[in-house]
Amino acid sequence: MPDAEQLLADALAAARGTDVRQAERALDRLVVGDGPAVDGALLARLVRGVGRLWRRGWQPVDLDRIASRRLAPRGVRLLRDVLAAQRREQPGAVPQWFDDQLAELDARFAGDAGWLDRRAEGDRITALRDAVDALVLVEGLPPIAVLRPPPGGAATTPRVAAPAGASRMLDRVRALLAKAESTTFPAEAEALTGKAQELMARHSIDAALLDATAERPDQPAGVRLGTDAPYAAAKALLIQEVAAANRCESVWSDDLGFATVLGFPADLAAVELLHTSLLVQATTAMLRGRAERRTGSGQVGRRIGSGQAERRADGGRRTRGYDESFLNAFALRIGERLRTATATADREAAEERGDGRLLPVLAARSDAVRERVDQLFPGVTRHRLQVRDAEGWASGTSAADRASLDAGAPARRAVRPGH
Template sequence: MPDADELIADALTAARGADVRAAERQLDRLVVGAGVADGPAAVDAALVARLVRAVGRLWPRGWQPADLVRIAARRLGPPAGRLAVDLVAAQRRALPDPVPEWWDDQLAGLDAAVWWDDDRAYLTAWAAREGTDRIAALRDAVDVLALVEGLPPIAVLRPPPGSTAAATATPRGGSGSRMLDRVRALLAKAESTTFPAEAEALTGKAQELMARHSLDEALVAATAERSDRPGGVRLGTEPPYPGAKALLVQEVAAANRCESIWSDDLGFATVLGFPADLAAVELLYTSLLVQATAAMLRGRTERRPKGGSRRTKAYDESFLNAFALRIGERLRSATEEAGRDAAREPGAERLLPVLAARTDAVRERLDDLFPGVTSKRLTIADEEGWSSGTSAADRASLAASGRPPKAVRGGRPPR
């Protein structure tokens, strides 16, 4: 007589194979809990337990909750992404204290919480919440299990919960939350305005604030007993136009003294840098993606021929590539201006050596985590889209830059 674990193993093997009928037969056995004492309830409990264990094994392999949710939704669809959110919430209960603050912040950003009363009834409750049936719930659960157990190791950007480094790490003060609140307010205005020149000015001011904050943080850290080390964040580059989004990440990262590596197959770009700079990249990328999309939609409307539509893949992608490059120029200009201002202040002679040391540290981190980085060149497929994207990124400019697309670095996760 099979037990629940054997039924799950058989269903998982079939799901990974190419025989659809065999997979459905094994799923039917799982639905009724064929030959298992307590039937469906025992199957549900065993399946949830195996899922939670599998999720927990991802953390030492470099994965973070947001990464798992992102790839589950990308490869299997939104329901699988929501299932992954529940799994990281369930796995949180098994983590030893202390859990790093950033970990719980990430779970809060995902709205990950245990909302069900009993793991034995979880899949039934989840099916009701999703408006589906038990068969569909089990199919999603088995597919997510196959995905989770098949994910490769990726770069460990932060010590995961339970590791010695995570337990001994203490967050350094001076987060600059007031400054970040000012930046968020500026970017919110930039996203909401319909005037490109105003959006440009607001975004440029936000970059200046963050660049100056970064310089201040660098000088403070240089005199601290325990200085910062380069860390990393992952930013999603989901379709459509993942290459253009990766280029935008790269431009924003470069303007904030960070390095960016795109993992196309996993749907994200990894940004390496120091804490204040990483915060700047996250805020700006999120805002500029909204601004770029809005500008692209306006560009379609402005150039739509009578009785037709201007929307083409080539136009949109060229538009976004041009937008990213022009935005990068503007952000770098704002960063350089902040640096010139800082250089005129007392004690500025310390700044250049500190920044040079930080640049070297980020490069070393890049070489350690991504030794096999290659470049991928983006091409212009639509001249009108390129011109429109450049203008949209900087309407106040008198002339377009005419620069060709830049190569985007991409790498496979280290194994």
């Protein structure tokens, strides 16, 4: 019988192919092979593959996000075990953010012996299939933009101290946005969201001025935010609009299911907080508008007779068109309103200082962010929006009016797919 390495290589080659029967036969041979040797070969190759990903731009949360999209739940948990196992073998310094991400994922490893059987739950065949699928995923991922030096590289400590009271300010913002998400009164949500944006804009200004006087000023950094189905493009558009309002740039990698946001640390924190809250608010408003639409058209409580399948399919298409148009309109309207709020905060801060220094500082930071985008994503293209449902567009715009601040008509910005 071939050794464990050869059995594993055969199983991987078959799993990457299109012949399902061949893949099952290869898996069967893996099952009857030497169990400890097979498990050791799997773990070693997974650990090597995961370690290579860090140098190719991936971070633990990125890997977990795409694994959740492409693997079975048990395969995701198995891959988290591998993350913890790989962490033990890091040859050099490991930055704190890396360990924080592993803790967030609850990645733990109890030791090599019997590691796969611990996940098998009495079903070794399925566990082996999950492990092979995880290895196919890990070894097939493309390189992506390197946002942080990988483990073993240079330390990535902040160059500039955060403005005094930054932690307390972020806690206040989180509390305001949590209230905005939970309230059933649009006017209250508007006021709470507006106050949160005002606080974040002021914090960004303080950070920019502090950075401008530093001996070693910060450079633009980046975060990745998931854009899961359904309506991934609309979610990417919301990220882009919130990013633009906070002096950041966003590039959507639709095939990988995330948007990369580039900007300075204080601005990135604002984007993450505000995007998360507005997505909740937009989804809640969309579901409410969908229910009101059905009630208004007399669809609630109607019995379905002949032609049931056709009407149900048509209704599903109409609902998807409504939802997508709603979310796109919401994102564009919110984006303009937030940009207006940021511009107002900038102007007021400049008037308070009276020395003409603030606006050039902010402009220089925006230029630095755009240069970073050009370096990391030289082949970015634009994606044109299509309005599929006028009622959904109108409802989404109205919901955005209620959810945020005062402004005029929305500028039609395009989502920018990246790589």
